[in-house]
Amino acid sequence: MATIKELAKQSGVSVATVSRxxxxxxxVRETTRKRVLAVARELDYAPSAAAQSMVTKRTQVIxxxxxxxxxxxxxxxxxxxxxxxxxxxxxxxxxxxxxxxATDHPGNAFDSPSVLRRAKxxxxxxxxxxxxxxxxxxxxxxxxxxxxxxxxDLDLVGPRTGWVMSDNVEGGRLAVRYLxxxxxxxxxxxxxxxxxxxxxxxxxxxxxxxxDLGLATPEGFEQAGDFYPETGYAAMNALxxxxxxxxxxxxxxxxxxxxxxxxxxxxxxxxPDAISLxxxxxxxxxxxxxxxxTTVRQDKSGLGFAAADxxxxxxxxxxxxxxxxxxxxxxxxxxxxxxxxxxDAGRG
Amino acid sequence: MATIKELAKQSGVSVATVSRxxxxxxxVRETTRKRVLAVARELDYAPSAAAQSMVTKRTQVIxxxxxxxxxxxxxxxxxxxxxxxxxxxxxxxxxxxxxxxATDHPGNAFDSPSVLRRAKxxxxxxxxxxxxxxxxxxxxxxxxxxxxxxxxDLDLVGPRTGWVMSDNVEGGRLAVRYLxxxxxxxxxxxxxxxxxxxxxxxxxxxxxxxxDLGLATPEGFEQAGDFYPETGYAAMNALxxxxxxxxxxxxxxxxxxxxxxxxxxxxxxxxPDAISLxxxxxxxxxxxxxxxxTTVRQDKSGLGFAAADxxxxxxxxxxxxxxxxxxxxxxxxxxxxxxxxxxDAGRG
DNA sequence: TTGTAAGCGTTATCAG
DNA sequence: CTGATAACGCTTACAA
Numbered sequence: 001m002a003t004i005k006e007l008a009k010q011s012g013v014s015v016a017t018v019s020r021x022x023x024x025x026x027x028v029r030e031t032t033r034k035r036v037l038a039v040a041r042e043l044d045y046a047p048s049a050a051a052q053s054m055v056t057k058r059t060q061v062i063x064x065x066x067x068x069x070x071x072x073x074x075x076x077x078x079x080x081x082x083x084x085x086x087x088x089x090x091x092x093x094x095x096x097x098x099x100x101x102a103t104d105h106p107g108n109a110f111d112s113p114s115v116l117r118r119a120k121x122x123x124x125x126x127x128x129x130x131x132x133x134x135x136x137x138x139x140x141x142x143x144x145x146x147x148x149x150x151x152x153d154l155d156l157v158g159p160r161t162g163w164v165m166s167d168n169v170e171g172g173r174l175a176v177r178y179l180x181x182x183x184x185x186x187x188x189x190x191x192x193x194x195x196x197x198x199x200x201x202x203x204x205x206x207x208x209x210x211x212d213l214g215l216a217t218p219e220g221f222e223q224a225g226d227f228y229p230e231t232g233y234a235a236m237n238a239l240x241x242x243x244x245x246x247x248x249x250x251x252x253x254x255x256x257x258x259x260x261x262x263x264x265x266x267x268x269x270x271x272p273d274a275i276s277l278x279x280x281x282x283x284x285x286x287x288x289x290x291x292x293x294t295t296v297r298q299d300k301s302g303l304g305f306a307a308a309d310x311x312x313x314x315x316x317x318x319x320x321x322x323x324x325x326x327x328x329x330x331x332x333x334x335x336x337x338x339x340x341x342x343x344d345a346g347r348g
Numbered sequence: 349m350a351t352i353k354e355l356a357k358q359s360g361v362s363v364a365t366v367s368r369x370x371x372x373x374x375x376v377r378e379t380t381r382k383r384v385l386a387v388a389r390e391l392d393y394a395p396s397a398a399a400q401s402m403v404t405k406r407t408q409v410i411x412x413x414x415x416x417x418x419x420x421x422x423x424x425x426x427x428x429x430x431x432x433x434x435x436x437x438x439x440x441x442x443x444x445x446x447x448x449x450a451t452d453h454p455g456n457a458f459d460s461p462s463v464l465r466r467a468k469x470x471x472x473x474x475x476x477x478x479x480x481x482x483x484x485x486x487x488x489x490x491x492x493x494x495x496x497x498x499x500x501d502l503d504l505v506g507p508r509t510g511w512v513m514s515d516n517v518e519g520g521r522l523a524v525r526y527l528x529x530x531x532x533x534x535x536x537x538x539x540x541x542x543x544x545x546x547x548x549x550x551x552x553x554x555x556x557x558x559x560d561l562g563l564a565t566p567e568g569f570e571q572a573g574d575f576y577p578e579t580g581y582a583a584m585n586a587l588x589x590x591x592x593x594x595x596x597x598x599x600x601x602x603x604x605x606x607x608x609x610x611x612x613x614x615x616x617x618x619x620p621d622a623i624s625l626x627x628x629x630x631x632x633x634x635x636x637x638x639x640x641x642t643t644v645r646q647d648k649s650g651l652g653f654a655a656a657d658x659x660x661x662x663x664x665x666x667x668x669x670x671x672x673x674x675x676x677x678x679x680x681x682x683x684x685x686x687x688x689x690x691x692d693a694g695r696g
Numbered sequence: 697t698t699g700t701a702a703g704c705g706t707t708a709t710c711a712g
Numbered sequence: 713c714t715g716a717t718a719a720c721g722c723t724t725a726c727a728a
Contacts, residue, residue, distance in 0.1 A: 001468060003705055014715045019707060027713060046461075046468035050398035050407070051705035054720040059398070061447075076632060081429055088448060097470070099409075100436060100446040113394075120349060120394035122445070229636050258636050265638055284424065288577050288606050290613055290638055351721055362699045367723060377697060399721035402704040 002043040011039045022047065053123060062091050062311060063119050063127035065101045065142075077227070077255070078283040079300055080130050083152055086301030087128060090308025099124060116142045126311045129154060133195070148314035150307045150323060153198050160314055162322030164306045168198045171296040171329040172205020175250040175278040178294075178331050180213050183340035184276060188221040188246035190235040190256050199227075202252040202280060221246060225256045232256025236263035240275075247275060247340050254279035254286050254295055261289070261336065272338035282332055291335035299327050350391040359387045370395065401471060410439050410659060411467050411475035413449045413490075425575070425603070426631040427648055428478050431500055434649030435476060438656025447472060464490045474659045477502060481543070496662035498655045498671060501546050508662055510670030512654045516546045519644040519677040520553020523598040523626040526642075526679050528561050531688035532624060536569040536594035538583040538604050547575075550600040550628060569594060573604045580604030584611035588623075595623060595688050602627035602634050602643055609637070609684065620686035630680055639683035647675050 004022075008015040013032060020028050021036040039045075053059045064087070066080055088098060101118055115138045119127055126148035132139050134154050143149055149161040156163055172189075179187050189206045192199030203222070210217050220242050225231035232251055236259065239245055251257035257279030261271050269275055271291055279286065282297035310323035352370075356363040361380060368376050369384040387393075401407040412435070414428055436446060449466055463486045467475055474496035480487050482502050491497055497509040504511055520537075527535050537554045540547030551570070558565050568590050573579035580599055584607065587593055599605035605627030609619050617623055619639055627634065630645035658671035 001471075004707095005705075015706080016708085016716075017714060020714085023707080029713060032713080044465065044468075046465045048402070048705050049470050050401045051720090052707075053398045054396070054402070054705080054722095055707045057720085064448075076429065076433065078426075081424065085424065097466075098448040100412075100448060117392065117394045118445075120392075122397050123349075229633075258633070262636055262638060285577075285606065285633060288610055290610060352723095353721075363722080364700075364724080365698060368698090371723080375697060380697080396721050399704090400723075402706095402721080403723045405704085 002045045004045075004047065006043065007036065007039055007045055010043070011036045057123075059123045059125055060096050061099050061122060061124050062096050062308075063099050063101050063122065063124035064130070065115055065127055065132060065139075066130040067132065077131070078285075079253075079281055079298070080152075082284075082300035083130060083304040083307070086304025086306075087308050088304070089301070090305040091312065094308070094312050096125070096308075096312065101127075114138050114141065116145055116147075119145070119147055125315045126150070128152065128307050128311060129156065134197075148311055150311040150314075152303055152307050153196070155197050155324075157322065157324075160322060162310055162314075162324050164303050164310060164323060164325040164327065165197065166298040166303065166329050167326045168201030168329075169205040169208070171280060171298070172202040172250065172252075173209040174205075174329065174331045175280070175296050176206055176209035176213065176215075178333075179248040179250065179276060179278060179337060180209075180215065182248070182276065182337060184246075184248035185215060185340070186221075186244065186246040187215060187248045187250065188217075188223065188239050190223045190225045190232055190239075190249060190251040190260060192225060192227045192252040192256075194224070199252065206250055218242075218244065225252070227253040227255060229255045229259035229262075232259030233263045234259075236260035237267075240264065240267060240269070245275075248277070248337065249275065250278050250280075252280050254281040254283045254293055257293055257295070257336070258289060261291070272336050276337035276340070278331075278337050286332075287334060289336075294334045294337040295332055297330050297332050299329075302327055350393045352393075352395065354391065355384065355387055355393055358391070359384045405471075406663075407471045407473055408444050409447050409470060409472050410435075410444050410656075411447050411449050411470065411472035412478070413463055413475055413480060413487075414478040415480065425479070426633075427601075427629055427646070428500075430632075430648035431478065431652040431655070434652025434654075435656050436652070437649070438653040439660065442656070442660050444473070444656075444660065449475075462486050462489065464493055464495075467493070467495055473663045474498070476500065476655050476659060477504065482545075496659055498659040498662075500651055500655050501544070503545050503672075505670065505672075508670060510658060510662075510672050512651055512658060512671060512673040512675065513545065514646040514651065514677050515674045516549030516677075517553040517556070519628060519646070520550040520598065520600075521557040522553075522677065522679045523628070523644050524554055524557035524561070524563075526681075527596040527598065527624060527626060527685060528557075528563065530596070530624065530685060532594075532596035533563060533688070534569075534592065534594040535563060535596045535598065536565075536571065536587050538571045538573045538580055538587075538597060538599040538608060540573060540575045540600040540604075542572070547600065554598055566590075566592070573600070575601040575603060577603045577607035577610075580607030581611045582607075584608035585615075588612065588615060588617070593623075596625070596685065597623065598626050598628075600628050602629040602631045602641055605641055605643070605684070606637060609639070620684050624685035624688070626679075626685050634680075635682060637684075642682045642685040643680055645678050645680050647677075650675055 007018045129151045143158040143161045151163040153165045191203040223235035279293045279295035282295045286293035314320045352363050355366045477499045491506040491509045499511040501513045539551040571583035627641045627643035630643045634641035662668045
């Protein structure tokens with residue numbers, strides 16, 4: 001593999017001059033520049049990132065921390081996937097690359113080196129955290145280390161740590177408001193884990209809006225899930241076994257909504273005729289389900305892009321304040337929610 | 349950030365000794381070892397990967413090349429996502445990390461530096477290629493560069509380049525055979541791009557099996573798609589507008605199958621009653637669709653793991669031969685395909 | 697069992 | 713405008 005020394009020899013100048021040319025310094029004679037560039041092209045020269053970073057103290061690499069372990073690794077969730085795309089573009093535009101860290105055993109640092117150590121090892125300029133437990137010791141150490149961090153869907157804070165997420169509270173309100181506008185009065189929710197920020201925020205949105213609207217939320221109308229289909233399925237079954245089941249359900253993720261619809265259908269209930277559903281996320285497959293999913297859309301790649309932007313800003317400006325962005329959400333109407341033709345039928 | 353020099357000073361030995369301890373060399377007095385280790389732990393020391401790689405000529409980093417551009421970036425496809433998980437685990441186990449390369453503009457190296465140059469720049473020990481065009485000049489240069497490469501779902505070959513993929517031909521045969529076993533005689537296919545290996549192989553499997561079974565495959569029974577839902581939708585419409593439409597369809601991807609089912613349903617045709625479908629991949633959502641998807645399962649994370657294994661083997665053993673693995677597939681029965689109760693009804 | 701020193705490929709600081 | 717040369721943090725002969 002060609003080195004700068006090779007280039008220097010072949011173009012008959014010193015390595016210093018080659019370096020100047022390669023880095024676009026102006027104080028180089030035009031003919032020299034051309035000669036060096038020609039040789040570089042010919043040898044398909046690429047500077048060693050390692051050597052560069054040793055002297056510049058920058059790696060131009062951003063670490064990405066997301067659960068890729070067993071069970072429901074977040075990398076499986078379509079949401080994080082799309083965030084990753086936005087992130088990739090965002091950092092790519094600015095000349096950074098992405099290094100994937102695995103947390104195979106979340107919260108278990110026995111065998112694998114700690115995240116912080118790995119971040120240090122690779123001297124990443126910053127790290128993006130997704131779907132990790134903010135209370136985790138590993139995460140805390142990383143955040144406190146002074147390495148610029150941006151969390152997606154986590155409200156991590158620290159001197160050089162900020163976050164980006166969707167306006168989840170508003171999303172929850174939006175869903176309830178929409179269902180209410182359709183004539184529904186018995187609106188339940190399948191919420192996400194209350195240990196996660198999006199989980200509680202969407203639930204808060206649900207509670208706030210039902211309250212504002214004066215809707216009753218009887219015992220059992222709040223079922224817990226984990227954002228994945230299986231729990232949506234189970235939660236829907238619980239909801240339908242209530243003495244007075246809801247006529248509409250707000251599921252805090254599309255995946256749970258899909259599980260829920262499946263549960264309803266298996267009981268012979270047609271969606272949206274017998275029961276309406278609104279999801280959250282607007283995953284790729286949402287428009288293709290049968291019925292297609294009415295849902296609260298998040299700007300997923302926008303989140304990734306915002307994270308990249310915020311992170312690199314911190315990297316470039318040591319004094320920059322940590323970001324705290326909430327991106328707007330919107331409701332997209334499809335087939336899974338329909339007007340309640342006979343509101344409160346069967347009640348007093 | 350602590351350096352080896354710091355460690356040396358604080359533990360009162362030379363850097364060489366520290367290095368020995370850190371790398372587990374046996375010729376170090378036990379007391380010395382303990383002292384050094386204690387200091388290292390205290391400082392939460394992490395060796396600089398850059399410095400290490402400069403001298404060892406190894407980075408312990410594997411590059412991943414997959415389309416993250418506009419349109420249908422492969423990172424969006426659930427298939428590649430799961431492969432990525434297996435890959436991550438496979439390399440992680442062996443102490444490697446993953447560096448994500450973007451090809452924002454496949455086949456357009458105007459602005460972004462070539463893939464090969466980026467691989468050289470980071471001195472990655474090897475690279476995994478997914479969903480790229482094997483004929484692409486960029487890819488060709490990379491493969492010919494001598495850097496160990498493993499392609500997933502591409503039959504790239506080269507001195508140090510091999511591939512892993514599913515047994516796609518057998519998968520195609522399996523689907524047709526299954527449908528035939530169900531009593532279907534008019535079996536069509538929605539195949540993938542013939543410019544891709546899985547695209548042609550699954551089609552070949554379809555052709556081989558229909559032939560062996562003596563099934564007629566009239567004009568129009570082979571509709572082209574691109575593995576994504578929209579084309580499955582369009583292809584199904586074309587199929588259903590045939591004078592004598594099929595009673596069963598083999599779609600070369602689950603996503604296309606989903607699009608196809610949607611098309612059928614919109615025309616008032618119930619699946620599987622009116623028409624049966626078999627997909628390919630067994631994506632996460634396959635069991636959750638309504639109807640759930642009967643499909644040919646690929647061992648996606650197994651592919652990733654196999655790729656990691658093969659790649660690292662090549663990295664470790666310069667003389668090792670390039671891999672060429674075809675992983676077995678299996679048919680998983682669900683709801684989208686059902687027996688043809690009245691075979692060939694309406695025909696002679 | 698340990699220390700000294702060369703060298704990995706760059707950039708940056710000096711002189712010239 | 714250009715060339716020496718000192719870092720950067722590490723591993724690894726080679727000595728002791």
